[in-house]
Amino acid sequence: MTGFKHERHKSPTPLKQPRELVLACPPFRSQVNLSRIVRAAGCCGVQHIVCAGNGKVKSKIARDGAEAVEIDVHRSLEPQLKKLKQTGYALVGLEQTSGSVSLFEFPFTRKTVLVLGNERLGISENVLALLDATVEIPVYGLPHSHNVATATAMALYEYCRQFPDG
């Protein structure tokens, strides 16, 4: 008898300083993906998402993440990314590229914008050209590519693992 007792919905882990991770989302094909990302971001203590496209979130999926996370909707990501870069953020794309580093081995800096790509098209060429780094998640089997919200969850997890206190 191991005696594990449920403690579901524990109090959240306090952060010693606010998360300085920002997510940048392109126009997604699916509102569901954006909504799942908002929920995961909220759970990770992320406070800010920059978004192109309509930015509509399904609150049934995002839950209270939809209120906890500030979602700034813009016509295009590039000007926002340039501004964030000027204020000291590293721009890190989640994308398989000629220069991508395994997420297993990537040391994040605290002030990071995690830049996501569209489900079909990935990160646009214009945005790719602005990035400081790209990270990829090793894939071992079929279907050979993660859903974008799943991949984002993994990257959020890795960032939080590196900065468990904020």
Added chain:
Amino acid sequence: MTGFKHERHKSPTPLKQPRELVLACPPFRSQVNLSRIVRAAGCCGVQHIVCAGNGKVKSKIARDGAEAVEIDVHRSLEPQLKKLKQTGYALVGLEQTSGSVSLFEFPFTRKTVLVLGNERLGISENVLALLDATVEIPVYGLPHSHNVATATAMALYEYCRQFPDG
């Protein structure tokens, strides 16, 4: 100009030995969650899912994961978990419990069954009593709980990080 070039849908990373990670799924409320888990498992090289409930997978969501991963459907998980334990698998529940360890600090053993819980109810008491360990994902903000498929993605990622070659 950083010069990152798209290399989407790269060839998968070869495993030096087959993944000895098994997923155990309770009857979920949502086929979508099971299907998302199957896709993520396939990408991680997982070959085997033990499942209670109807085990129906939406191939539009799971993609080729639905063919790549063997999904064994049973009326109840307990007998299967006992069998796996007898053949040397550690049973690790993804659940907040009185004895759960942060996923950030949990050393997996290769032969592991990652046991998941229902969206609302978590891991049943009968299954909890069989587990060797429980792991939890630190949560920092609202909505204070991850979706089950999102949490599973994070745990799959952590396992693969610890065993990048299988």
